[in-house]
Amino acid sequence: MNVYIERHPRLDRWWVHLDVWEVSFRSLDEATDFVDRLNTRLNAPHSLSMLARMPSTRPTFTYSHPNDPLALPGSSRDVVEVRDA
DSSP, rough: EEEEEEETTTTTTEEETTTTEEEEEHHHHHHHHHHHHHHHHEEEEEEEEHTSSOOSSOOOOOOTTTTTTTTTOOOOOOOOOEEEE
């Protein structure tokens, strides 16, 4: 999964991009905290027994990105890049 933070100067917002998904934040600190928590959860140890107890149905999301409604999840990695638009 490609994760990076981008500043939108006209809207005075910070956007965290997760492949094609975007999440808006009011400050760089909020965006960085979100990315740090996401990386912690993605890189946390996961046991096979825990995964075996997960429901077999896929979760449904109420919001999908209009540019890529069929986006597939990729592999996780620690990537934080701050970009100015």
